[in-house]
Amino acid sequence: MTELWTLFLSAAFVDNMPLTLFLGLCTFLALSKRPESAIGLGFAMIGVLGVTVPLNWLIYHGVLAPGAWAWAGRPELDLSYLSLIAFIGVIAATVQLLEMLLDRFFPTIHAAFGSFLPLLTVQCAILAGSLFMVDRSYTLAESAVFGVGSGLGFALAVAMLGAVRSRLAYADLPNGLRGLGIAFVLTGLMSLGFASFAQMAVSP
Amino acid sequence: MAKRADILATLTAPLIRQNPVTLQILGICSALAVTTSLATAVTMSVSLTVVLTLSAVIISLIRRHLPDTIRLIVQIVIVASLVIVIDQILQAYLAEISRALSIYVSLITTNCLVLGRTEAFARHNPPLPAAVDAFGNGVGYSVILIVLGGIRELFGRGQLFGWQVLPLADAGGWFTPLSLMLLAPSAFFLLGGVVWAVRSLLPEQAEAPEHMPPATVRAAE
Numbered sequence: 001m002t003e004l005w006t007l008f009l010s011a012a013f014v015d016n017m018p019l020t021l022f023l024g025l026c027t028f029l030a031l032s033k034r035p036e037s038a039i040g041l042g043f044a045m046i047g048v049l050g051v052t053v054p055l056n057w058l059i060y061h062g063v064l065a066p067g068a069w070a071w072a073g074r075p076e077l078d079l080s081y082l083s084l085i086a087f088i089g090v091i092a093a094t095v096q097l098l099e100m101l102l103d104r105f106f107p108t109i110h111a112a113f114g115s116f117l118p119l120l121t122v123q124c125a126i127l128a129g130s131l132f133m134v135d136r137s138y139t140l141a142e143s144a145v146f147g148v149g150s151g152l153g154f155a156l157a158v159a160m161l162g163a164v165r166s167r168l169a170y171a172d173l174p175n176g177l178r179g180l181g182i183a184f185v186l187t188g189l190m191s192l193g194f195a196s197f198a199q200m201a202v203s204p
Numbered sequence: 205m206a207k208r209a210d211i212l213a214t215l216t217a218p219l220i221r222q223n224p225v226t227l228q229i230l231g232i233c234s235a236l237a238v239t240t241s242l243a244t245a246v247t248m249s250v251s252l253t254v255v256l257t258l259s260a261v262i263i264s265l266i267r268r269h270l271p272d273t274i275r276l277i278v279q280i281v282i283v284a285s286l287v288i289v290i291d292q293i294l295q296a297y298l299a300e301i302s303r304a305l306s307i308y309v310s311l312i313t314t315n316c317l318v319l320g321r322t323e324a325f326a327r328h329n330p331p332l333p334a335a336v337d338a339f340g341n342g343v344g345y346s347v348i349l350i351v352l353g354g355i356r357e358l359f360g361r362g363q364l365f366g367w368q369v370l371p372l373a374d375a376g377g378w379f380t381p382l383s384l385m386l387l388a389p390s391a392f393f394l395l396g397g398v399v400w401a402v403r404s405l406l407p408e409q410a411e412a413p414e415h416m417p418p419a420t421v422r423a424a425e
Binding site: 019020021022023024025026029030081082084085088092121122123124126127128131132135174175176177180181182183184185187188189191192195 | 226229230231232233234236237276277280281284285287288291292306307310311313314315316319387388389390391392393395396397399400401402403404407
């Protein structure tokens with residue numbers, strides 16, 4: 001149990017997706033202009049990462065991993081090179097399904113952040129979640145915890161950046177730095193702050 | 205002649221003026237993650253340019269047979285197949301660099317730059333301009349990557365391509381490496397600085413203020 005909790009904390013803070021691993025930066029920068037859209041994106045990320053990482057675990061270990069077909073008398077079969085295409089397909093399908101379910105059962109939530117959902121298909125952070133899951137050979141429980149944790153880390157970071165950027169109205173910036181430039185500098189400062197969480201991983 | 209000028213313009217526009225990273229905000233994730241050394245930056249640039257050009261040509265060739273509703277899925281599958289090929293080649297011949305790049309090669313699949321160019325350009329144009337546009341964007345992306353990779357490796361380790369350029373203080377020289385350059389925050393600062401530099405040289409790229417302070421909004425009313 002403590003191991004899962006440690007994994008959760010390290011996924012959310014130490015290995016923060018946008019700030020220390022540079023993942024999902026395109027949407028991170030594009031949708032953090034105002035806090036409302038940033039929070040919507042954050043919730044969508046938690047949902048999609050929390051669903052796709054364990055789902056891809058099942059698919060990888062049930063179908064693609066070396067030796068997965070041993071029960072059918074084909075232990076030498078190794079389909080892991082197909083994992084990229086399989087993962088992308090699963091992510092696209094999950095995002096579509098999630099959007100339809102939300103639209104049907106929770107129309108208010110769908111109205112709040114439904115428009116971000118299709119974007120998440122091509123979000124590198126989500127694909128990276130599944131690739132890390134294979135790379136670090138997590139178990140099913142670990143992969144679920146990892147998915148939710150890294151989604152939470154992304155949500156925190158994007159909400160904070162959105163809040164800071166809406167305050168930029170009071171800053172008198174040089175013309176060339178306005179918009180994208182200052183967003184990078186802010187992200188760098190936040191990344192410095194998150195670097196101090198690195199100590200957290202080693203403490204028991 | 206006019207046609208050749210067009211092609212030349214398609215090729216050179218993305219280098220600085222329409223640069224994919226600094227202006228179009230495409231492909232930033234990988235631009236920052238792989239620039240801790242020049243060798244990884246160059247490998248990533250070459251892989252991305254190859255994937256981008258090939259996928260643009262393929263999608264441009266089948267553009268008349270591609271139904272609009274499923275085009276995204278088809279494009280992603282084409283890109284993913286090319287990425288798998290590149291990944292396998294890197295693992296076979298450049299194992300060390302492939303390990304340094306870890307999952308970022310696979311992430312070319314979801315690099316917004318590839319999908320952005322195929323969606324915006326290759327889908328509506330014949331193969332030759334599509335290939336030229338993709339190649340130009342790939343080179344524009346590579347320029348930023350190589351500049352960042354060069355700065356970070358030079359000041360972080362005093363090396364270029366693994367060669368000791370600045371003599372280190374530990375080894376009797378004068379240069380003390382700035383280890384911050386190898387960490388995540390410096391990548392953001394450097395790219396912010398590059399964006400600032402480009403936009404100071406080309407003022408028409410500067411963005412309008414995102415928000416107005418309440419006081420000035422009220423005054424404007």
